[in-house]
Amino acid sequence: MAGLLSTLIAVLGTLLGVAMTYVFQRRSAASERLFTAQQQLRSERMSVYSDFAGAVTEFRRGQQDRWHRKNEDPDSPARFEARVEAYRLRGLALHALFRVQLIASGQGVVDAARHAYAVTDRVHSAADKAELGAVGAQARDALEEFVRLAASDVR
Structure with a gap:
């Protein structure tokens, strides 16, 4: 009888050990999948936010170039080319802004991106050189605010 009891305890102990190992492995795998997904999302956000900042920086440069070409010679082919480039x-x-809207975790980041885009869009319509510098x-300040908010979103 003592041998049977010992055997039964050993079998139950083995089964309990297997069950506990299974539970812990499932939790570990789920935790690892969650960590991997979070890291991938972080990486995607870094890429999207960086692409947006670069696109808006180039857009601002194009808007300023458009303004300068218009004020140098309104009828020149260079003005037309600058306008076409500014549209491009x-x-x-805008495409980069849409990507920000799709991936941002909060409305604050989206609003900052929209604001940076909108202010940049007004650069070419400045009345004079002083206004061009101010706009x-x-x-630039609006884009820096976006970058500040975006940085906190990827931490």
């Missing part, structure tokens, strides 16, 4: 850069910046600085 606007499209790239360009506002666009």
Whole structure:
């Protein structure tokens, strides 16, 4: 009888050990999948936010170039080319904005991105060189605010 009891305890102990190992392995695997997904999302956000900042920076440069070409010679082919390039850069910046809207974790980051895009879009319509400098600085500041918020979103 003592041998049977010992055997039964050993079998139950083995079964309990197997069950506990299974539970812990499932938890560990789920935790690892969650960590991997979070790291992938972080990496995606870094890429999207960085692409947006680069696109808006280029858009601002294109808007300033458009303004300068218009004020140098309104009827020149260079003005037309600068306007076409500004439109192309606007499209790239808008595309990058849409990507930010899809991946951002909060409305604050999206609002900052929209604001940076909107201010940059107004650069070419400045009345004079002083206003061009002021609107360009506002666009740069708006983009820096976006980057500040985006940085906190990827931590």
